[in-house]
Amino acid sequence: MTGSEVPPSFRLAYVPGVTPTKWVRIWNERLPDVPLTLVAVPAAEAADLLRGRGADAGFVRLPVDRTDLSAIPLYTETTVVVIPKDHLVAAADEVSVADLADEIVLHPLDDTLDWERPPGRPALERPATTADAVQLVAAGVGLLVAPQSLARLHHRRDLTYRPVADAPQSRVALSWREDGTTDQVDDFIGIVRGRTVNSSRGRSAPAQAQSKAQTQAQAPAQSKAKPAAGKQAGKPGGKSAGTSTAKGSRTGSATPKSGRRGKPRRRS
Template sequence: MQVNPSFRLAYVPGVTPGKWVRVWSERLPDVRLDLLAVPAGDGEGTLREGTADAGLVRLPVDRDVLSAIPLYAETTVVVFPKDHWLAAAEEVALGDLAEEVVFHPLDDTLGWPGELPGRPAIERPASTADAIELVAANVGVLLVPQSLARLHHRKDLTFRPVAEAPQSQVALAWPEDRTTELVEEFIGIVRGRTVNSSRGRGAQPAAEPQKAAAPRKSQPQKGGQQKSGQQKSGQQKSGQQKGGQQKGRPKPAAGGRGAAAAKRGKPKRRS
């Protein structure tokens, strides 16, 4: 019995692959797409182990092993209790956090190039979810991509954008040595290619150009030939009659009315 192929797509928290999954189901209805939710720090390892064919992960990844196409960068926000003094601002600067305890969870996705702003916590939370619980307890604040702030939304918390903070970039990644037709198909979907421009198995074969039909030669109708012959014979007779009349008529004298009319010609139109 032939088993239909399947495609395994991993994705990290905060990434929503729904729009691409819908296009996949429309374009390749015979290929099952299996979604695999993985922790933020496990995206690259999942692809290395071959547990998934491709993944929506956060950069950076090892480019010597994985191919990656950056898709978008997320706005970084600071999460804090609703009654916090930061709630009065529309946008927060890093300097505003100088006296705040800023959590740095072990699954942090921002990749700070230097020291974190604010005061460090006594210990790092194990996960972003644990850090959110500490923020709700009014122990400190948390800097995360906006999608993670929405994912861990609570009624007693809110967030504001932080323009100066580094941003997390989401990418489509896959093992470089396993770039299959199905991977190419998903690449085409996330890049917005149409069915005909896709390189994967969903691409429609190009239609062969049709040869133009040779124009038909129109065959003259017999009745038309007879009519044409009758017209010609009638014209000949008419010519003979005119010729006979011309013989009997005297030629007009030079310089007469006929010559004057010929010289005048048609009157010119005034401009």
């Protein structure tokens, strides 16, 4: 490697609530020579991080401006309301936005839900982050509506959550720069989409073609070796010698029969 060459690497960004552990494990199994670095980023800053080449790809929350970013939607999260365990809402299995009309519902500045109009009554001030809003819920200031993964991320023993049936939902996607689709990005897209290591799609195709070519090249050499083995079996002292031995054993087995025919009779 020359001084100007840089060893390959892959930087993967992820927003709060997303757990990339499974995909990172598969990457390390398939590409152990290409280190993967995780980059935590707030949801509101993820798109700018990718545009600024701070990461090769990233798990983001939709929507994103697709003018210069590509995105593959992965899954949609359940929306929940975070409440104290002794709150009346905790008695229900599921609630609606209308059920929260009389409640103070906190609306943090980093909210990832696309509200046309947030539910409930607004608080005097908007918390800076979802983590701050959770602390306020624990203090009895109000309730919080958020994606379920964020409720789990900021879990507290004195809080619980319930699904909100008719609330907007947050969608998670894998995104990257359109002009930054490198081999490593292609590899990670394949992993996220569930392609196996032997898939014919992606970069594994050239490797399969090379393996097939090597197999075909070895086949003529193996077919030439088979006639040689046949000629070896037909050499003098091979099959003919075995036949002679077999005949000899049958001839020898007839000798005791001729001996029994010559046995003398007793005299009367």
